[in-house]
Amino acid sequence: MKRVTIADLADRLGLSKSSVSYALNDRPGVSDETRRRVLDLADELDWHPSSSARALSNKRSDTIGLVVRRDPEMLSTEPFFVRVLAGMEAELERADGALLLRITDDPERERAIYRQWWRSDRVAGFICLDQHVDDPRPRLLTSLGAPAVFVGAPSTDPSQPHVLSPEAEDSETLVGHLADLGHRHLGHVGGPIALSHERIRHDTVAAAARRRGLRLTYVGADYSKADGQRAVGELLDRPDAPTAIITGNDLMAVGAVHAVRARRLTSPGDLAIAAWDDSFLCQLVDPRSPPWTAHLARWAPWRPGRSSTRSRSLAWCSRTAGPPRACSSRAPRRWAEPATDPDLLPTEPVQCILACDDRTGSVRSNQPTWGSSPLGWCTRLIPRLGVSVSP
Amino acid sequence: MKRVTIADLADRLGLSKSSVSYALNDRPGVSDETRRRVLDLADELDWHPSSSARALSNKRSDTIGLVVRRDPEMLSTEPFFVRVLAGMEAELERADGALLLRITDDPERERAIYRQWWRSDRVAGFICLDQHVDDPRPRLLTSLGAPAVFVGAPSTDPSQPHVLSPEAEDSETLVGHLADLGHRHLGHVGGPIALSHERIRHDTVAAAARRRGLRLTYVGADYSKADGQRAVGELLDRPDAPTAIITGNDLMAVGAVHAVRARRLTSPGDLAIAAWDDSFLCQLVDPRSPPWTAHLARWAPWRPGRSSTRSRSLAWCSRTAGPPRACSSRAPRRWAEPATDPDLLPTEPVQCILACDDRTGSVRSNQPTWGSSPLGWCTRLIPRLGVSVSP
DNA sequence: CTGAAAGCGCTAACAC
DNA sequence: GTGTTAGCGCTTTCAG
Numbered sequence: 001m002k003r004v005t006i007a008d009l010a011d012r013l014g015l016s017k018s019s020v021s022y023a024l025n026d027r028p029g030v031s032d033e034t035r036r037r038v039l040d041l042a043d044e045l046d047w048h049p050s051s052s053a054r055a056l057s058n059k060r061s062d063t064i065g066l067v068v069r070r071d072p073e074m075l076s077t078e079p080f081f082v083r084v085l086a087g088m089e090a091e092l093e094r095a096d097g098a099l100l101l102r103i104t105d106d107p108e109r110e111r112a113i114y115r116q117w118w119r120s121d122r123v124a125g126f127i128c129l130d131q132h133v134d135d136p137r138p139r140l141l142t143s144l145g146a147p148a149v150f151v152g153a154p155s156t157d158p159s160q161p162h163v164l165s166p167e168a169e170d171s172e173t174l175v176g177h178l179a180d181l182g183h184r185h186l187g188h189v190g191g192p193i194a195l196s197h198e199r200i201r202h203d204t205v206a207a208a209a210r211r212r213g214l215r216l217t218y219v220g221a222d223y224s225k226a227d228g229q230r231a232v233g234e235l236l237d238r239p240d241a242p243t244a245i246i247t248g249n250d251l252m253a254v255g256a257v258h259a260v261r262a263r264r265l266t267s268p269g270d271l272a273i274a275a276w277d278d279s280f281l282c283q284l285v286d287p288r289s290p291p292w293t294a295h296l297a298r299w300a301p302w303r304p305g306r307s308s309t310r311s312r313s314l315a316w317c318s319r320t321a322g323p324p325r326a327c328s329s330r331a332p333r334r335w336a337e338p339a340t341d342p343d344l345l346p347t348e349p350v351q352c353i354l355a356c357d358d359r360t361g362s363v364r365s366n367q368p369t370w371g372s373s374p375l376g377w378c379t380r381l382i383p384r385l386g387v388s389v390s391p
Numbered sequence: 392m393k394r395v396t397i398a399d400l401a402d403r404l405g406l407s408k409s410s411v412s413y414a415l416n417d418r419p420g421v422s423d424e425t426r427r428r429v430l431d432l433a434d435e436l437d438w439h440p441s442s443s444a445r446a447l448s449n450k451r452s453d454t455i456g457l458v459v460r461r462d463p464e465m466l467s468t469e470p471f472f473v474r475v476l477a478g479m480e481a482e483l484e485r486a487d488g489a490l491l492l493r494i495t496d497d498p499e500r501e502r503a504i505y506r507q508w509w510r511s512d513r514v515a516g517f518i519c520l521d522q523h524v525d526d527p528r529p530r531l532l533t534s535l536g537a538p539a540v541f542v543g544a545p546s547t548d549p550s551q552p553h554v555l556s557p558e559a560e561d562s563e564t565l566v567g568h569l570a571d572l573g574h575r576h577l578g579h580v581g582g583p584i585a586l587s588h589e590r591i592r593h594d595t596v597a598a599a600a601r602r603r604g605l606r607l608t609y610v611g612a613d614y615s616k617a618d619g620q621r622a623v624g625e626l627l628d629r630p631d632a633p634t635a636i637i638t639g640n641d642l643m644a645v646g647a648v649h650a651v652r653a654r655r656l657t658s659p660g661d662l663a664i665a666a667w668d669d670s671f672l673c674q675l676v677d678p679r680s681p682p683w684t685a686h687l688a689r690w691a692p693w694r695p696g697r698s699s700t701r702s703r704s705l706a707w708c709s710r711t712a713g714p715p716r717a718c719s720s721r722a723p724r725r726w727a728e729p730a731t732d733p734d735l736l737p738t739e740p741v742q743c744i745l746a747c748d749d750r751t752g753s754v755r756s757n758q759p760t761w762g763s764s765p766l767g768w769c770t771r772l773i774p775r776l777g778v779s780v781s782p
Numbered sequence: 783c784t785g786a787a788a789g790c791g792c793t794a795a796c797a798c
Numbered sequence: 799g800t801g802t803t804a805g806c807g808c809t810t811t812c813a814g
Contacts, residue, residue: 003510003512003791004510005790005791005792006791006792007791007792015800015801016800016801016802017791017792017793017801017802018793018794018795018800018801018802018803019799019800019801021792021793021794022793022794022799022800024792025793027794028799029799029800030799030800031799031800034799034800046506046510047510048506048507048510048511049511049791049792050447050511050512050790050791050792051443051446051511051512051513052442052443052444052445052446052447052452052512052790052791052792053443053447053790053791053792053793053806054443054791054792054793055442055443055792055806056441056443056444056447056790056791056792056793056805056806056807056808057791057792057793057794057805057806058792058793058806059806061443063491075473075477077470079468081473082466082472082473085492085494086466086494089492089493089494089495090494092493093493093494093495093500098491098492098493098508098513099491099492099493100454100489100490100491100492101476101480101489101490101491101492102480102483102484102489102490103476103477103480103481103484104480104484109484115437115439116439117489119394119395119437119438119439120439120440120441120442121394121441121442121443121807122442122489394807396806396807396808397807397808398807398808406784406785407784407785407786408785408786408807408808408809409784409785409786409787409809409810409811410783410784410785412808412809412810413783413784413809413810416809419783420783420784421783421784422783425783425784440807440808441806441807441808443806443807443808444790444806444807444808444809445807445808445809446790446808447789447790447791447792447806447807447808447809448789448790448807448808448809448810449790449808449809450790512791
C-alpha cells in the first residue's frame, strides 16, 4: 500500500509539484482547468496530505490539546466532563480538527505534557479546564508561547482568553430562589476550594446570603457522591441544621439525597436541595418519581419536628438565569455572558453573545459562523489565536 | 521562542547531527561520555523532538485513533464510554502515547475519518468500539492496511485482533442466578440488536433460558433510560408479565426502576432487575437505600397480586463470574478470557490472561509489563502490531 | 566512534 | 500560469 504523494499526482498529470500543491490548497497560480484535473485525480487516488509533512513545513497543527487533571476513576462518575468533551467534539467535527487527549492525575506529569506537546509541535494550542488558584498553567503556557483558552475562570495572565460561566449570577439565582421559598438558613456544599470557580461561588453565595440576611453554613467537599453525602450529613446532624442546601455538582446532590434518606428525613420537606450542573443525573435520581412523592408524604409525619412546610419544591437545577422551576429537573435556557475580552484579538474581535441551553450544552451564537457549543466555541478560539499571533 | 533542534545541540557540543540523534535515541554509535553530554544539554535546553519531523522520517506515529460513532448527547449519559476512555488513557499515560479522539454520529463521516487519519499518517492504528453486524470497518481498515483492535466482538476479518468480553458466560450467570431465585419468566431488554455483542447476548440469554426451561420475552431498546423504561413498561403491562428482567446496560436498568415505580410496583418484590455494566449508576440509584427498603415493604401489600416473594434480591450487577451477590451493587472480580488469537502476532504472541476488576476497569496481567486496564491493554496492541507488520 | 549527505512529503519563494 | 529549488527537523546509510 504505497502512499500517494503530490509528486505522484504531478507525474501523472505532467505538472510540477508546486502547481499541484497550489491547486490542492486552493491558492492562486493555477488555471481552473488544471485545478480541476488535480482535484479529480487526488480524489480518484484517495490522496490525503501527510499531516506530518504539512505540519513540518507549516509549523502548525490542526490539533487541539486537552489535558485533564483528574482521577480517571472519578472522572467516569462526573457527567460534566463528557459534556465538555462532546461540546468540543461537535465543534471539531465541523472544523475537521482533532483532539489530542490525556487524562492524568499527576500535576507534574500534567505540566510535562503541556511542554512536550507544545515543544514537539503536536498541537496548535490548549484548552484548559479546572483552573486552580495558583494554577501554574497560565505562566507555563505563556512562557512556552502556547495559545490557550481557559474555561470557567479568568486566567491570571490577562493576555490569555477565557470563557466564563456566570457564577455570580448563578449564586444570586440559587440563593434568591431559596430565600423566596422562605429558607433562613442555607448550607453550601462546595467543591474543592482550590478551584477558582469554587472560590468565586463561595464568595458570591456568601454575599447573596448576607445581602438577604440569611444564615449560611459552608462545608467543603470533593465533588464525589460519597463526600457530598458526608458533608450534607454533617449539616443535617447539627442541632441547627439548615433547611436548604446548595451543592457544587449533581453528584454531591445525589449524595445529599442519600444523606437525607439515611436519616429517614425527606426532601424537599426537611431539606431543599439545589445544585450546580443540571446533568442527566437529575433525570435519573428524581426524588419526585412516583411513588416516591407519595412515599415522602407518608414518611414526613414520622419526624414532624423536622418537617418543613416552607419548601415545597426541590430546585434540582443549575445555572439558570430565571428562577428554577419548582420540582423541575429541566433547566431553562439562559444567556451566557460575552465570553472573551475583545482586546485579546485585535485583528478580529470575537466578542459574541451566546444563547446557551445548559442542559444540552449547545449554544446559538450571534456570529452565525461560529460554533454550536460553549466549549466547541473555545475550540475555535485556538486557531484564531494562532492567526492573530503569527501574522 | 525559537525551537531547539538537534542541530542546535550538535553545534553547541561540537558534534554532528547524527551523533546527537544516536545519543538521543539510545542507539549504539556514541560513547557513553558523549551520550551523557548530549542528554544533559537536551534536558537543559528543554529540547523535545518534533513529532512531525520524526513521524515524517519514521513513517510512524505514537498516536492511537479512536472514532466513536454515537450521539454525543447520549454518550454523556453512558458511563461505559468514559470508563473505556479512562482505561485507554491509563495505558497511554505509561506508554507516553496519545489519543486522537473524534465523536461523530454520521457513519459516512466516520469512515471518512478512518481513511483520512490513516492516509495522512496521523495515527499508528485504531481501536474500534461498538462493532455492528455488517460493520464496514474491518474491511475498510484491512484495505487501508491500518492496524486495528476490535473491542467487544471478534472482527469479521480474522486477521484483526480483538478483545472479547465473555458475553456467553455473563448470560449464563445472569439467567442462572435469576432461575435459582425461582423466576420462571424472564424479560430481556437488549440494546441495539445491530451491535454484535447484543446479538450474542440475545442468543446466549435465550439459550441459557431454554436450557433451564424458562420462558423468555425479548424486547429491544436503544440503551437510553427513556427507551429502557418504555420497554420494561411494555413488559410489565402484559397480563403475563415477567418477574425478572435483564437489561443491556445500567441506564436501561434505571429506566426499569422508574417503570416499576410509575406503576406503583416494587423492585425486587414485583420485578427483579439485573443489568450488564455495573457502573457507578448502580451506586447512585440504589433501590435499597433507606428508607427505600422499608418503603418497598409497605408498598407491596397494596398490590398483593403482583407481589412476588420468590425474588428477595435485586441483582444489580453485571459481568460477574460468580453469581451476583444479592442486593449488592458491587461486582466481584472475574477472569476474562484470553483476549487474542495467538496466530495474529506470529513474531511475538500476545496471548495472556487478565484478571479483571469490572468495577474499576483495571486488570492484572500475567505479562507484568503490560497494561493496567482491558482497554489500555488493547491500546498496547497497536504499536506491537506496527512492529510485527513492518519488520 | 564521527561527519556528510540524502530523503521523508509538503510549502513557498523565486525565476521562467 | 508553470516549473525549480530550498528548506521544515529528524533518521539513516555510508564513508572517514
